[in-house]
Amino acid sequence: MRPRRSALFMPGINERAMQKARSLRCDVIIFDLEDAVAPDSKIHARGLVREVIEQGGYGNRELVVRCNGIETPWCHDDVETMVTTDVDGLLFPKVERAEQVYEIRRRLDALDGPKKNVWVMIETPRGVTNVEKIAESPADVLVMGTSDLVADLRAQHTDNRDSVLYALSRCVNAARSEQRDILDGVHLDLENNNSLEKVCEQGRSLGFDGKCLIHPSQIATANRIFGVDEDVLLRAKQITEIWAEALSAGKGVAVMNGQLIEKLHYEEACRLIAYSELIEDV
Numbered sequence: 001m002r003p004r005r006s007a008l009f010m011p012g013i014n015e016r017a018m019q020k021a022r023s024l025r026c027d028v029i030i031f032d033l034e035d036a037v038a039p040d041s042k043i044h045a046r047g048l049v050r051e052v053i054e055q056g057g058y059g060n061r062e063l064v065v066r067c068n069g070i071e072t073p074w075c076h077d078d079v080e081t082m083v084t085t086d087v088d089g090l091l092f093p094k095v096e097r098a099e100q101v102y103e104i105r106r107r108l109d110a111l112d113g114p115k116k117n118v119w120v121m122i123e124t125p126r127g128v129t130n131v132e133k134i135a136e137s138p139a140d141v142l143v144m145g146t147s148d149l150v151a152d153l154r155a156q157h158t159d160n161r162d163s164v165l166y167a168l169s170r171c172v173n174a175a176r177s178e179q180r181d182i183l184d185g186v187h188l189d190l191e192n193n194n195s196l197e198k199v200c201e202q203g204r205s206l207g208f209d210g211k212c213l214i215h216p217s218q219i220a221t222a223n224r225i226f227g228v229d230e231d232v233l234l235r236a237k238q239i240t241e242i243w244a245e246a247l248s249a250g251k252g253v254a255v256m257n258g259q260l261i262e263k264l265h266y267e268e269a270c271r272l273i274a275y276s277e278l279i280e281d282v
Contacts (some may be wrong), residue, residue, distance in 0.1 A: 001271075002062055003027045003279045004141075004210040005226035006219045009066070011036035012045035013095060018052045021061075026219045027210065027279075029060040033078055034069065034093050042074045046081050053085045064119055066091040079107060082116075089117035091143060096126040101137035117141060123148040123185075128167045135174040138259055142175045143212060144168065146185030159189075159195060161202065172207040184208040190215050200225040228276040236269035243269075 007028035008101035010018050013036065021029050031053070049065060067078035075092075082090060092104060104118055118138055122131055123145020130255040135142065146164055147267050150156070168184070175182035183201035187196050196218055200211055206226050211222040228236075238256060243266040246254035254261040 006222040008213045010051045022057045063087045064089045083113040091119035093121045095120040098133040098137040105138040121145045131174040134179040142182040144185040181209045186212045236272040239269040
């Protein structure tokens with residue numbers, strides 16, 4: 001379990017931004033070699049990302065590199081270059097079939113270097129159609145690519161995201177069925193924090209673990225909404241205490257403030273307490 005409330009994309013060609021990321025309060029930094037880098041700059045960006053990662057200084061933040069797509073001429077070199085670094089995972093765009101993930105895992109295992117988590121982006125209609133099989137594969141984390149998905153659906157971006165609500169819910173269900181983490185897609189409206197709050201609240205309600213971000217100004221909102229509220233944490237601690245008392249008395253259930261407390265409530269309370277402790281370490 002790792003906190004993934006906020007996953008900030010960093011352009012792999014922007015050295016200044018990547019250096020600044022060391023001081024940002026995001027849980028995850030995603031160094032982007034794909035969309036954020038023009039074709040003529042791919043090789044330079046790859047070397048630049050490796051250089052800043054090797055310099056260190058990112059603390060306990062989870063470091064991920066978004067490689068170019070597996071069908072592109074840059075993917076193999078992206079993987080070979082990053083596999084020996086201290087990044088925690090590699091993110092692959094436009095994954096549509098479980099077989100692609102198995103192939104990625106085989107490639108990584110054949111290379112020397114620390115084991116990397118495989119992150120996959122679900123951002124096409126076919127990816128959504130096959131998401132259950134993808135979640136069953138060696139994919140460690142699923143990431144929604146809502147911008148590309150809306151375009152491929154020939155749909156429209158709306159404030160309530162009703163055009164992709166089916167896809168969001170289906171992907172969360174697939175991830176949870178295999179005990180995978182899943183992150184919500186980016187929010188493009190940088191000038192409207194109210195709309196960011198709404199989509200973060202929606203994503204949290206749907207079950208996402210965190211939000212992908214494109215600007216440091218979005219970090220605080222994502223951390224707050226996908227974090228553990230103080231009142232929620234206090235209630236979780238009370239549940240664990242009452243549950244322990246019930247077990248010592250030989251009971252299989254407990255009552256707190258008139259509400260029935262069962263084992264599932266105790267387990268969720270323990271998860272929230274452990275999660276809040278991990279957040280404090282970031």
